[in-house]
Amino acid sequence: MSIKIVIDSAGDIPPTIAQQYGIAILPVYINIGDKGYLDGVELDRQEFYQNLSRYPDHPKTAAPSPAAYTELYEKLADEGATAIISVHIASGLSLVYNAAKLGAEAVTRVPVHLFDSGQLTLGTGLLAWMAAEAAANGHTAEEIIALLHDNYAKVRTFATLNTLDSLRRGGRVSLAQFGLGTLLQIKPVIGIRNGKVEVVERVRTRAKSLARVEQMIRETAPFTRLVILHSNAPQDAAALKQAVQDLIPPDCLEIEPMLIAPAIGAHVGAEAVGFSGIVAG
Numbered sequence: 001m002s003i004k005i006v007i008d009s010a011g012d013i014p015p016t017i018a019q020q021y022g023i024a025i026l027p028v029y030i031n032i033g034d035k036g037y038l039d040g041v042e043l044d045r046q047e048f049y050q051n052l053s054r055y056p057d058h059p060k061t062a063a064p065s066p067a068a069y070t071e072l073y074e075k076l077a078d079e080g081a082t083a084i085i086s087v088h089i090a091s092g093l094s095l096v097y098n099a100a101k102l103g104a105e106a107v108t109r110v111p112v113h114l115f116d117s118g119q120l121t122l123g124t125g126l127l128a129w130m131a132a133e134a135a136a137n138g139h140t141a142e143e144i145i146a147l148l149h150d151n152y153a154k155v156r157t158f159a160t161l162n163t164l165d166s167l168r169r170g171g172r173v174s175l176a177q178f179g180l181g182t183l184l185q186i187k188p189v190i191g192i193r194n195g196k197v198e199v200v201e202r203v204r205t206r207a208k209s210l211a212r213v214e215q216m217i218r219e220t221a222p223f224t225r226l227v228i229l230h231s232n233a234p235q236d237a238a239a240l241k242q243a244v245q246d247l248i249p250p251d252c253l254e255i256e257p258m259l260i261a262p263a264i265g266a267h268v269g270a271e272a273v274g275f276s277g278i279v280a281g
Contacts, residue, residue, distance in 0.1 A: 002080050002081050002082050002083075003081070003082065003083045003084070003085060003135040003139075003140075003141055003144065004022070004024060004076045004079075004081040004083075004084050004085075004135075005021065005022075005023045005024070005084075005085050005086075005087065005128055005131050005132040005135060006023070006024045006025075006026065006069075006072065006073070006076070006084060006085070006086040006087070006100075007023060007024070007025055007026075007086075007087050007088070007124065007125065007128040008025070008026050008027075008028055008063075008064070008088055008089060008096045008100075008124075009025050009026065009027040009028050009039040009040050009261050009263070010028050010039070010061075010089050010094070010096065010120065010121065010124070010261045010263040010264055011025075011087065011088065011089055011117070011121070011122075011124035011125045011128060011261075012121040012122045012124070012125045012229070012258050012260055012261055012264075013025065013124075013125040013128050013129060014125065014129075014227065014255050014256075014258060016254075016255065017125075017129050017132070017255070021129070021132035021133065021135075021136060022132075023128060023129075023132050024072060024076060025040075026064050026068060026069065026072055027039040027040050027041050027064070028061060028062065028063060028064060028096065028261070028263045029061065029062040029063070029064070030043055030048070030059050030060075030061060030262045030263060030266065031059065031060045031061070031062055032055055032057060032059045032060075033055075033056065033057040036062070039261055039262055039263060040261075043262060045259050045261070045262060045265075046232065046259070048262040048265065049231060049232035049259075049262075049265060049270045050232070052265065052266075052269065052270050053270070058266070059262065059266040060266070061094075061262075061263040061266055062095075063094060063095040063096040063098070063099040064096070064099055065099060065103075066099050066100075066102035066103040066106070067103065068099075068103065069086075069099060069100045069102075069103025069104065070103040070104075070106045070107055072103075073086075073103065073104060073107045073110065073112055074107060074109070076110070077107070077109045077110040081110055082110060083110060083111050083112075083113065083140075083141040084110060084111070084112045084113065085113045085115060085131050085135070085141060085144055085145065086100050086104065086112060086113065086114050086115065087115045087117055087124060087127055087128040087131060087148070088100055088114070088115070088116060088117060088124065089117060089119065089120050089121075089124050090116065090117060090118050090119055090120060090124075090192070090195035090196075091116045091195065092118075092195040092196065093120060093195060093196075093197065094263075097114065097116050100114055101114055111141065113141055113144075113145055115127070115131075115145060115148050116195070117148075117152070117155070118152060118155075118192075118193070118194050118195040119155055119157055119192055119195075119276075120157065120192050120197075120264055121157065121229055121258075121260045121261065121264050121276065122157065122227050122229050122258055122260070122275075122276030123155045123156075123157035123192055123276045125227075125258075125276070126155060126225045126227065126276055126277070126278055127148055127151065127152070127155065127278075129225065130147065130148065130151060130225070130278070131144050131147070131148060134147055151278055153194075154278050154279040154281075155193075155276065155277070155278055155279075156191070156193075156220055156275075156276065156277050156278075156279060157191065157192040157193075157229075157274065157275070157276040157277075158189060158190065158191045158192075158200065158213060158216055158274050158275060159189070159190055159213070159229065159268065159272045159273060159274025159275075160187050160188070160189045160190075160203070160206075160209035160210060160212065160213050160272065160273055160274060161187060161188050161189075161190065161268055161269060161272050162187060162206060162233070162269065162270065162271035162272060162273075163269045163270065163271065186202050186203070186204065187202075187203045187204070187205065187206055187208070187209035188200075188201070188202050188203070188209075189201040189202075189203060189209060189212055189213065189216075190268075210236060210239075210240065210273060213240065213273060213274055213275065214240060214243050214244060216275075217240075217244045217247060217275055217277070218244065218247065220277065220279060221247045222247065222279075222280040222281075223247065223248075223249060223277040223278060223279060223280055224249060224278045224279075224280045225249060225251075225252055225276075225277055225278040226244075226247065226248050226249060226252050226275060226276075226277035226278075227252055227255050227257070227258055227275065227276055227277070228240050228241045228257040228258070228273075228274070228275050229257065229258045229259075229260050229272075229273070229274050229275060229276060230257050230258070230259060230260065230271075230272060230273045230274070231259070231260050231264075231265040231268055231269065231270050231271060231272040231273075232259065232265075232270045232271060233270070233271040233272065233273050234257065234259075236271070236273045237257035237273050238257060240257075240273060240275070241257055260272075
């Protein structure tokens with residue numbers, strides 16, 4: 001029995017883990033003006049963040065087509081997959097899950113099990129990692145889906161944003177809210193749970209917001225998985241990892257802080273720093 005795991009690129013599975021377990025990644029689209037780019041294939045993430053504030057048209061995101069999912073699922077069947085588990089970012093925040101669902105409906109050669117992570121970025125990636133590890137250990141598709149449901153509510157993803165500009169340009173906050181945030185130098189801490197993005201706290205300075213994220217890690221520990229994430233803030237992310245390394249599970253220590261997908265970065269902006277983890281117990 002060969003169970004293959006699929007994830008969309010906005011799920012931010014660490015590259016080393018994807019390679020180790022043979023996880024298939026389908027890139028989402030980043031549309032800048034009238035041009036579309038495949039995340040990680042036609043658009044370099046570092047370059048994206050460096051240019052984010054300079055793009056004349058704010059980047060927009062789009063899900064892969066259902067046909068792209070069908071093609072990938074069929075390809076995995078050709079390679080010997082006997083079942084496929086497709087793990088995706090929150091259906092309430094993206095059309096990715098619906099595209100995968102439509103794509104799966106056209107596949108008859110192999111069962112395709114879809115899982116809505118209710119998460120974004122690494123919150124999805126960590127669940128896909130869990131699924132891939134369970135598949136490698138010989139669990140059935142039904143057992144893996146049950147495992148994901150059991151751990152769904154244990155995932156925590158939080159980050160502090162350094163700017164409200166991408167939220168403003170993307171239409172996620174009003175001009176009045178944006179102006180107030182600039183005046184007060186607000187650095188919001190956001191969290192993702194059950195398919196919703198919420199502002200957890202509003203902090204006045206960058207230093208205090210980073211300290212608050214570290215405190216949240218300590219308050220939430222212990223974890224079975226914990227990875228630091230950022231949107232082009234490598235030094236702050238590295239400092240956060242160093243500060244909480246005593247709480248990072250051994251199999252996560254070698255994973256570098258994850259540069260999150262442009263599909264997420266287009267909304268949170270550059271220099272966000274945070275973490276995704278699965279709470280133990």
